[in-house]
Amino acid sequence: MALEDDIRILSGVGLFSELTDEQLRLLAFGAEEVRFAAGRVIFAEGAAAECAYVVASGRVVLYRDGGGEAVALSRLGEGSIIGELALIAPGKRLTYAAAETDVIAIRLSRSLFHRILEEYPEVAARLHARMLRDLEEFLKRIETIAPRFAD
Template identity: 25%
Template sequence: MSLQQEVELLRKIPMFANIEPAQLKLLAFTSERLSYASGEVLCRQGDTGDAAFLIIAGEADVTIETEKGPLTVATLGDHDFVGEIAILCDVPRTATVTARSDLKALRIEKDLFFRLIGEFPEIAKEVMRELSRRLAHSNAQLREMAMSLEKGGEK
């Protein structure tokens, strides 16, 4: 797997879809491609987020700590992107990501990503657009939930 293929994978992520190829290449070049053994942890809930991960090959479990112990909320596969919220703002990791099989991932460091944004504000614009889209989406979901709750109340 070469840099060029990593660039292709990055381009499939909506946040990066409209970014210039040369800048995506720079992003890939300044990131690390890492192998994780099965059971190794990519990031841990509660830690300060310092990187986002693009899964190149393999599977990973997303778990959150509950009072009854860890709860798997999702399973990630090839080409999934995870941890991006933590590299955009200073919030602790909201979940733990653990490799389920041997896994290869591109690790995009927060510090480098921010410097890149500083250099190419177009990237920030695309990221902002993607986040707004997500916000709108979750607002719509909330509205739906509220409405169904109201209906439930009426009954």
């Protein structure tokens, strides 16, 4: 894919909505295009999370181990980001991802993302505010369904 295609795809990802065209260009320039054949595992549950992927084409399924059986949690297509928490901090994958169809993805490393945040601290501040809003909304949704799980 061309650099302009990567920039277009990255610009549609909510996490990167605060980035300028110049910053998106830097992100795209430092990213890596990767391809996965249908059925191939992209990352395993419990593996070290060192990068995120943005689906450029194709469809990815996220699975979780449900007592020795794979349980599909969601299907993601073009413009979806997978494993975005890996961009912020080290951790383990909470799911495993597999290509449902042939997939082209944009691989973004944590070190690349951190370099952009260090070079543009205003982006880091806006990202922090956005993540805080997202977390607050998530907690509100949990509060609304929590009574269903009470004893």
